Amino acid sequence: MSSNTLSGAKILLHCLQREGVECIFGYPGGVTLPLYDALYDYPVKHVLVRHEQNAAFAAQGYARATGKVGVCCATSGPGATNLVTGLVDAVMDSIPIVALTGQVTTKLMGTDAFQEADTFGITRSATKHNFLVKNIQELPRVIHEAFYIAASGRPGPVLVDITKDVFQGQAQYTPVTEIHLPGYKVYSEGHGGQIRRAAQMMWEAERPFIYAGGGVIAAEASEQLRALVEALDAPAVCTLMGLGALPADHPNFISMPGMHGSYAANMGMTHTDLIIALGVRFDDRVTGRLNAFAPHAKVIHVDVDPAEIGKNRHADLPIVGNLARVLPKLVAELKELEPSMRDKNAKTRQQWWQQIREWKAEHPLKAEKSDSEIKPQHLMAEIDALSGGRAIVTADVGQHQMWSAQLIRFNEPRLWINSGGLGSMGFGLPAAIGAQFARPDKLVFSIVGDGGFQMSIPELATIVNHALPIKIIVMNNGHLGMVRQWQELFYNNRLSQVELASFPDVEKLAGAYGFKGRTVERVNELSSALREAVNEPGPYLLNVKVSPFENVFPMVPAGGAINEMVLRPPQPVEV
């Protein structure tokens, strides 16, 4: 063995350092033993989570809070299969993560060896791309390709499955200087002619409406979005994935559209004559019944992924490109046309704004309060007041997620972290771990339901281990609230398996892990309890008992058009 060779495990760690990896969320196991042995001598930080699924979610939290590639690591077989939900989640929300998994020794592959699973096959559709490395010589190239693919174009998760003999083998380490992916197409600039036509259409529109999504955040194009919104002075909505892309306090920001979107957002979308769709995918939760969606509108659709254009809604003017590149050109074109076009529809545009303001005033998103019980909306309003639009908020999935999205302001991108497309319960808490590692300077709230929290309890140990000052707020309504809401509204109130009858005493639970916890039930204690949580230097677990039967409104029933919103709970009928 020549002295200037390195083990595969060490080569991998060199490669990770070269990619600028600061921190890996992982869990060791049999075939990754050589990797973990090598890790012992390297400065790469490893965060030991308590379940591999949470390693993937934490890596996502890290990536979502920074835009950098998050990294997670698991052993073969069960370790790798446990990552799968987190990978699919990252595909759905276009989050750049690299997952490293160990695989059994090459000559044992296909023999049903101990802890063997076909990770490469299983994760084919759970990733943007995946690799199987059986030859140590390929390792540096594959790792660089993995990071490049994860972060470029439409971001997404990439998995690299590495056999144990590759970790153990010896080779010269030659850093990669160039990769070649002849079939990987990254579109960036956008078509100049199309951009000019888009600007023309924007000025010609009488009732333009900007529909911005997660793609704006992925492209780091928030400033450019703001410039466009102001150049055109059009109303703008941000989707669940796009919240924070335009500051919530911006005068042109309307709120979120869709199933639980605001009245003004959905009415605006229904009555506009021009949708300016930026980094969105016309998701069913936004459009409602597709053939009734925005019936009067032409569509300008800008996206980095050509497969999104025209997928759900025909684009009258498609632009394939990176929003950070396309938006400034659009703004420049708008400004060039402004002198001749500004007055064209000035009057109708004024009326349009007037109409939007009326819709906003008619049914604003406002937090209900009660004297006798804590309304969940009230809880979100209190958190909003503490955050002031600047804290990181990770949510789990369900009612609390929708109320958070409706009522907590986000004045910057990358503050609102939630599982949008896949809707994975158990996401919120581990995502907060990744976010807090990425942004130690930030106040991080992890708002979770009593259901999702119980999927993530083991990670309290990780939080304590690293003294992460995460404020875990359990919105506890004793139910799987969103499922209960649907059973109530659409299944004759037959509440089947949605009551979470027992819940741990959080003071004891947090105490058992060695940090502070408290339950709050009374309205007049809510505000001080939240302040106490925020003022605590370490982690804090606050269990907030909220009214158990509150439902999220507005709501567009499944299959409904988005202007057919149910705006408030049906009133009891006297019999």
Add this chain to the structure above:
Amino acid sequence: MQQIISLLMENKPGALMRVTGLLSQRGYNIESLTVARTLDATLSRMTIVVDVEASIRAQVIKQMNKLINVLQATDVTEGPAVNQELVLVRVRTNQQSRTAVLKEAEIFHARVVDSTLEGFVLEATGDSEKLDEFIDVMRSYGEIEITRSGVVSMSLDNRKLKLSPPIPRGAAPEEVLELQS
């Protein structure tokens, strides 16, 4: 109606699975699939015949083009393209029918690739409908066995293949690649 898709892809493990996965995840059944390397041994040419609803055909092609191992996916259903298939037919003959079988084979320009006392193996190429007819005719002579290759397609379009150039380390993707046509 069947859709014919021609793909140029990297000759790498898993590449086939990625392409077929896009079809199987929607529950589409592949009618035929052929794949073999091209002049450049690092690349493969694949032809897939599959019954995809007309409304999502363009979407399927776009998603195939998104695959990192796929250099180009093209819908060649409407042409211009040459679509050919090969069939091997094993037909049992007796002394009386041998001449007749050979005569029929000649009409279809089929070749005898094996001849024994029991019968022949015939090889025919052509479009799928022509081969269907050939098989029907042969069946009238008794029990037959067949193996079809599936359709192989050659596009006659002069569309230029655009490949991404090599990417130097540290370059932002946007600085390296500009493929917008």
